[in-house]
Amino acid sequence: xxxxxxxxxxxxxxxxxxxxxxxxxxxxxxxxxxxxxxxxxxxxxxxxxxxxxxxxxxxxxxxxxxxxxxxxxxxxxxxxxxxxxxxxxxxxxxxxxxxxxxxxxxxxxxxxxxxxxxxxxxxxxxxxxxxxxxxxxxxxxxxxxxxxxxxxxxxxxxxxxxxxxxxxxxxxxxxxxxxxxxxxxxxxxxxxxxxxxxxxxxxxxxxxxxxxxxxxxxxxxxxxxxxxxxxxxxxxxxxxxxxxxxxxxxxxxxxxxxxxxxxxxxxxxxxxxxxxxxxxxxxxxxxxxxxxxxxxxxxxxxxxxxxxxxxxxxxxxxxxxxxxxxxxxxxxxxxxxxxxxxxxxxxxxxxxxxxxxxxxxxxxxxxxxxxxxxxxxxxxxxx
Amino acid sequence: xxxxxxxxxxxxxxxxxxxxxxxxxxxxxxxxxxxxxxxxxxxxxxxxxxxxxxxxxxxxxxxxxxxxxxxxxxxxxxxxxxxxxxxxxxxxxxxxxxxxxxxxxxxxxxxxxxxxxxxxxxxxxxxxxxxxxxxxxxxxxxxxxxxxxxxxxxxxxxxxxxxxxxxxxxxxxxxxxxxxxxxxxxxxxxxxxxxxxxxxxxxxxxxxxxxxxxxxxxxxxxxxxxxxxxxxxxxxxxxxxxxxxxxxxxxxxxxxxxxxxxxxxxxxxxxxxxxxxxxxxxxxxxxxxxxxxxxxxxxxxxxxxxxxxxxxxxxxxxxxxxxxxxxxxxxxxxxxxxxxxxxxxxxxxxxxxxxxxxxxxxxxxxxxxxxxxxxxxxxxxxxxxxxxxxxxxxxxxxxxxxxxxxxxxxxxxxxxxxxxxxxxxxxxxxxxxxxxxxxxxxxxxxxxxxxxxxxxxxxxxxxxxxxxxxxxxxxxxxxxxxxxxxxxxxxxxxxxxxxxxxxxxxxxxxx
Numbered sequence: 001x002x003x004x005x006x007x008x009x010x011x012x013x014x015x016x017x018x019x020x021x022x023x024x025x026x027x028x029x030x031x032x033x034x035x036x037x038x039x040x041x042x043x044x045x046x047x048x049x050x051x052x053x054x055x056x057x058x059x060x061x062x063x064x065x066x067x068x069x070x071x072x073x074x075x076x077x078x079x080x081x082x083x084x085x086x087x088x089x090x091x092x093x094x095x096x097x098x099x100x101x102x103x104x105x106x107x108x109x110x111x112x113x114x115x116x117x118x119x120x121x122x123x124x125x126x127x128x129x130x131x132x133x134x135x136x137x138x139x140x141x142x143x144x145x146x147x148x149x150x151x152x153x154x155x156x157x158x159x160x161x162x163x164x165x166x167x168x169x170x171x172x173x174x175x176x177x178x179x180x181x182x183x184x185x186x187x188x189x190x191x192x193x194x195x196x197x198x199x200x201x202x203x204x205x206x207x208x209x210x211x212x213x214x215x216x217x218x219x220x221x222x223x224x225x226x227x228x229x230x231x232x233x234x235x236x237x238x239x240x241x242x243x244x245x246x247x248x249x250x251x252x253x254x255x256x257x258x259x260x261x262x263x264x265x266x267x268x269x270x271x272x273x274x275x276x277x278x279x280x281x282x283x284x285x286x287x288x289x290x291x292x293x294x295x296x297x298x299x300x301x302x303x304x305x306x307x308x309x310x311x312x313x314x315x316x317x318x319x320x321x322x323x324x325x326x327x328x329x330x331x332x333x334x335x336x337x338x339x340x341x342x343x344x345x346x347x348x349x350x351x352x353x354x355x356x357x358x359x360x361x362x363x364x365x366x367x368x369x370x371x372x373x374x375x376x377x378x379x380x381x382x383x
Numbered sequence: 384x385x386x387x388x389x390x391x392x393x394x395x396x397x398x399x400x401x402x403x404x405x406x407x408x409x410x411x412x413x414x415x416x417x418x419x420x421x422x423x424x425x426x427x428x429x430x431x432x433x434x435x436x437x438x439x440x441x442x443x444x445x446x447x448x449x450x451x452x453x454x455x456x457x458x459x460x461x462x463x464x465x466x467x468x469x470x471x472x473x474x475x476x477x478x479x480x481x482x483x484x485x486x487x488x489x490x491x492x493x494x495x496x497x498x499x500x501x502x503x504x505x506x507x508x509x510x511x512x513x514x515x516x517x518x519x520x521x522x523x524x525x526x527x528x529x530x531x532x533x534x535x536x537x538x539x540x541x542x543x544x545x546x547x548x549x550x551x552x553x554x555x556x557x558x559x560x561x562x563x564x565x566x567x568x569x570x571x572x573x574x575x576x577x578x579x580x581x582x583x584x585x586x587x588x589x590x591x592x593x594x595x596x597x598x599x600x601x602x603x604x605x606x607x608x609x610x611x612x613x614x615x616x617x618x619x620x621x622x623x624x625x626x627x628x629x630x631x632x633x634x635x636x637x638x639x640x641x642x643x644x645x646x647x648x649x650x651x652x653x654x655x656x657x658x659x660x661x662x663x664x665x666x667x668x669x670x671x672x673x674x675x676x677x678x679x680x681x682x683x684x685x686x687x688x689x690x691x692x693x694x695x696x697x698x699x700x701x702x703x704x705x706x707x708x709x710x711x712x713x714x715x716x717x718x719x720x721x722x723x724x725x726x727x728x729x730x731x732x733x734x735x736x737x738x739x740x741x742x743x744x745x746x747x748x749x750x751x752x753x754x755x756x757x758x759x760x761x762x763x764x765x766x767x768x769x770x771x772x773x774x775x776x777x778x779x780x781x782x783x784x785x786x787x788x789x790x791x792x793x794x795x796x797x798x799x800x801x802x803x804x805x806x807x808x809x810x811x812x813x814x815x816x817x818x819x820x821x822x823x824x825x826x827x828x829x830x831x832x833x834x835x836x837x838x839x840x841x842x843x844x845x846x847x848x849x850x851x852x853x854x855x856x857x858x859x860x861x862x863x864x865x866x867x868x869x870x871x872x873x874x875x876x877x878x879x880x881x882x883x884x885x886x887x888x889x890x891x892x893x894x
Contacts, residue, residue, distance in 0.1 A: 069621065071634030074642050075451075076426025187428045189524065190717040231429045231525055294584035304615070311396075311607075319396065320584035323389045336393045367755070370788075371386045374751035378406065381747050 013161060016263050017053040022273025027054025029126075030163045035156075036203035037299035039252035046290040047300055049262045050272060052161050057301035059274035063281055066304035068297075080185040084168065087183050087226055087235045092116060092148040092169075095181065095226065098237040099148075099171040103179050103224055117147040126164040129153035134215055140172040141217065147172035154211035161259055167208040171224070178212055179220040180205045180242075188227045188236050198240065201225055206245035210253070221246065262288070294320050328364030339365040340372035385752040388580055396582030399605035401597040405578050406748050408684035411566040411694040413507035416678070417471045418443075420511055420670045421518050422663060423630040424451040425637055429525040431460055432632065432641075433663035436467050440675040445667070447660045449648050454540060461526060462543035469545055471506050472552045476705050478503045505567060505694075505701035508556055509678070511591050511628035511670050512572040518630045519568060520557030526550030527714040528885040547714065554715050555704045559697065562731050564738035567697045571677040572628075578684065582607055590614060591628040591673050598680060626666040628673070636666060687745030688806075693738070717883050721873035722866040729859050736857035744802050744855060753851065754789045760822065761849035762787030764842045770825070771834070779836045782814060784823040785848060791822070792852070799824055799850040808855040809840070824850060 021027060030038075030051055038044075038051055050057055061067050087095050093113050100110045119136040123129045133152040140147035149170040156163050169181040182205050186197045205223035212219045222239040229236035270284045285305070292310045296303035310318050314333040317324055330336045339362075391402040415438050422432040433447040444467050448460045479500040488495045510516055527550030529542035560568040576588050581597035588594045593610040600606030616624040621635040632641065640662050648655035719727065743750045743759065753759040762785040771777035793799075797813045809829030816822050831837035842848045869876045 069617070069623075069633070069635060071621075071638065073425035073632070073634040073637035075424050075637055076634075079426040185426055189428070189521075228428070294586040297586065314396075316393065316396075318583060319389070319392045320586065323392055323584070326386055326389045327393075333393050333396050336390070337397055340390060340393075367386055368390065371390050371755055373788075374755055375387050375390060375748065378746075378748040378751040379403065381406075 013260055013263070017161065017259070020049070020053045020263065020266070020270065020272055021055050022271050022275065025056070025273055025275075028056050029054065030158065030165075032165050032167070032204045032207040033200075034299075035158060035163065035165075035207045035253075036200065036249070038158075039203070039207075039249050040299070041291055041293065041296065042252045042255045043291040044296075045262045046285065046288040046302065046306070047296075049259060049288055050302070052158065052259045053263075053272070055272045056274060060272060060281060060285070061301045061305050063274050063276075063278050064285065064302075064305045065278065066302075066308055068301045068304050070301060076185070083185045083228060083233065083235070084183045086233065088150060088169070092118060092150070094235060095169065096146060096148060096171065098226060098235065099173075099179060099181065099224055102237050102239045103171075103177075103220060103222055104173065105175055108174070111146040115146055117143070117145060118150060119147065121149060121152055126153055130155050130164060137170070137172065137178065137212075137215060137217060141176045141178075144174050144176065145172075146174060154208065154215070156207065156211035156214065158253060165208060165211055167205070170208075170212065173220075176218055177220050178217045180208045180212070180223045181226060182223060183226045183235075186227060187230060188238065189230055193225075193227060193238075198225065202240050202242055202245045203249065205240070206242050206249045209242055209246060210249060292317050293324075294318070327368075329362070330364060330368070336368065339368045342369050385756065387748075387752045387755055391580035392582060395580050395597065396607075399582065399607040400600045400602075401579040401581045401606060403578065404580050404748065405684070405742075405746050407687040407746050408681055409577060409687050409690060409742050409745065409749075410564075410569060410574050410681075411507070411686070411690050411697070412678065412682055413504075416507040416509045417468065418509045418671065418674050418678075419468070419515070419519070420628070420667050420674065421515060421522075421630045422632055422667060423518065425631055425634065427451060429521060430457065431522070433460075433660075433667060434464065435664075435667040435671045436464065438471065440671075443671055445660065445664050447663045449656045449659045450645060458540075458543055458546070461522075461546050461549070464522075465543065465545045465549040468508075469549055469552065472508075472556075473506075475502050475504045475506050475701065479702075500702060501695075502698050502702045502705065505698045507566065508568045509674060510568070510570050511674050512589060513570045514630055515628070516557065516560050516568060516570050519553050519560075523550045523552075523554030523557050524717075527554050528883055530885050548708075551708065551714050552704070555700075558715070558727075559700050561727075562700075563735040564693045564741070565697055565700070565734070566694055567701065571674050571681075574681060575677055578681065581610070583610065587614075591670065591677070592625040595673055595677060595680075599676070626669055628670045629666075632666055636662075687742065689741040689745050693741065696734075714883070720866050720877040721869050722863050725863055729863070733857060733859040736853075740851070740853055740855050740857060743851065743853075750849060750851075753853070754791075754849075757790055757792040758853055759849060759851040760785070760787045760789035760791040761847065762789065762822075764844050764846045764848055765821070766823075767841060767844055777834060779826070779830050779834065779841075781826050781830075781836065781841050782823055783811075783826060783842055783848070784817065784821055785850075786821055788820065791850075793822065797852065799852055800855050801848060801850050802855060803829060803840070811850065822850075 034051055038047055041047065058068065058070065091113070096111045096116050117140055119140065121129060121132045121136060123132045130153045133149060133154060136149055149172070151166055151168065152170050154165050154167070156165060167180055168183045171179045171181055173179065182201050184197065184201055186194055202223065209219045209223070221241065221243050223242050224237050225240050226235050226237045228234065266287055270287065272281065272284055290306045292303070292306040296306060307318060316327055316331055316333060316336060327336055330339055388404055391404055395402045417436065417438045420435045422434065424430040424432045430451040431448055432451050433445070435443040435445055437443040446460055446463050448456050450456055480503050481498045482501045483496050484499050485494050486497050508519070510519060526542070526546050529547050529550065530538055531544050531547060532538065532541035533544070535541065556568040559565050572589055572591050572594055575594055575598060576585065579598050581588055581594060583593070583597070592613040596609035596613050597606035600609060613625045618624060620639040622639055623633050623635070626636065627633055644655060644658045644662055648659055743753050750759060754761060764783055765786045766784040768782040770780050770782055772780045793813045795813060795815060799811045799813055801809045801811065803809050807829060810827050811824040812827055814823045814825050826841060830840040867876050
């Protein structure tokens, strides 16, 4: 796909995104982790456009006065690197042994040392590296042997714009299958690992697998997750089924509103260049509709800003998705309290919706009135 | 989350102060709990960085590992931890009361009453948050299989003498914490979150400092603003002014403060160890104080009537572990066998149902949630009609009609339950709804053996009663076979001689 010349609309979009990012600002590459997080909240146009345009959301958030601390401890960083180096050491012999043991075809022999091709993937620029990766995969598949691609580069079209991604490794089996390998430094303890961390790794791997599928390969629907065993530094691995994550990510990425549409809704001259004054940036960000949820706090640099805005607007989203779901069509704190007081019909216009949308016998409002009455009764009995 | 607790969150968001979710305290708080605030090294599982631990809020014991990657220093830390924690965990083993229990006699197969010991109290352990509970479990796992010099004289890295024992206790406490309503090991964020609703999400409630800020806000002040300060305020280096309750430290703290200090320690510079101790203490102390403040808040709530009943189960659990240790049983296995695992799950399910029922019975605000969801109804008795069962010995089966605004999900013949004075519950059967808002229940028990109901066992007109559609003492599922009789479908009986080997000590676990 990289040898197809960019269409004029793609070029126009790139120019538009560069304008939005700011004239002299280098784009911030999207990684699979960000993509997986984006796919987890596909309704957020703010995040889709800012990420798609490569805006440095961290710098933007700082300028807006709501910096998010997304640091990594150097201890964790060092440990992660040391572990990955160890796993891949010795020409990847240990890693390929795990690939064979967990995802190899039953009954086939394990790769002998020296039998694994480790193609050189160095090239200048992400496009060059993606091209090298494509050629190496093609060749390894044609040769029908074992191959290990260390830090390959793959491309994925996201919301109309290409994104470069770098998996930890991709293994090519003699039968032509490609397996995504992720190396993580959280432990597999007594055969079990932290489910939230495994889930995050699987979502990330699903993004890589989708990008590999776009190259036309036979991509394994299981990933190989390599982690330290128990309390040691020794690697162990498990195959993790990706079918669900693949389906979800594919669907979510398709649902991501096209960047063109979002960008078209912004007036000319709007920019997210962090060098601009804060109030101008705040206004620009305000024009991009967000879908805030507390889960954003752990995945998006702009989340604290969005939360502040959601709180200022009295939106019930700040209470969490669960609460939001339970309140039905009542979207603001004011509207909920009014409904609880039995004033739903007269006050529901306060959140900007048409009062006729909210008839007085709205079951959500009626349930709230009963809830408020029961709650007040129980609290009054306490003394 | 129920609509009532969501409403409480909305109220809190509107007022800027936390709102009560309960009218009583639903967890047991010991008179003298031990608080443990652990810290760990980022990215290194099982490499503790330090801890504050103790039973006296003014005199915590500070434990620090100046170089967490050094196995000898880790062992020294764990040995010191065992020295502080074990005496506490073992303190209640000696004082017992005798209880009667029905057991099957192995020779005759008959059910016989036997007298068994039950520890009169159990030591309580408190950690700041659920990550702290996981960490206790992890410490237990990392130490219970270790071998001491006595057990394995040739080991190049023998564990300190009492360390495996500490591991077994921590494992037991960590496992017990999975049982709903248990109180041997509590995370204060969880307990606070059970009793108060803040105007933020449950996710944000996991930050102990922010959660406390919402609850501690005085009339006229904004807990929301205080929580925001706690969450976001950082010094010039970007290190948070209120450190996270851990056990993971803040990355900015690691990079700006701790890493340079550890480098100085590794270089053998004088004073470096004291510096690390002070740094670690600076991250622990605010959480330590916060935990004790949280305990003050919780103590101010009166305990629910059935809390003591659940605590008794914790005491049974504690006594059972004591007995297993005394019997010389091996450490808890890495993985439970099929029957043990099924038993644990069944016990937790029963405990969950029991907790839900007991909390509702102890607390009108929790009962209100069940009434709202149609699982209970309360109202004034408007009519009592004496009636008797048919048969040779007619028993009283009076019909009681209540008026209520509640909307219970009832069909004719459904069983309902009512709590009586003294903790017993009275069964009934829903008969009919003679008019909207009126419900008639036939009492089917709890009235004594006579033809005339015992005094006070039938509600009178004008009295307020509360019926629940759920049982008050839910029973567990069917019995499971003994582990020795595990069917082949579940892997067959476990090998009685299989012992989990200690984790191998290799150069690889030098982190």
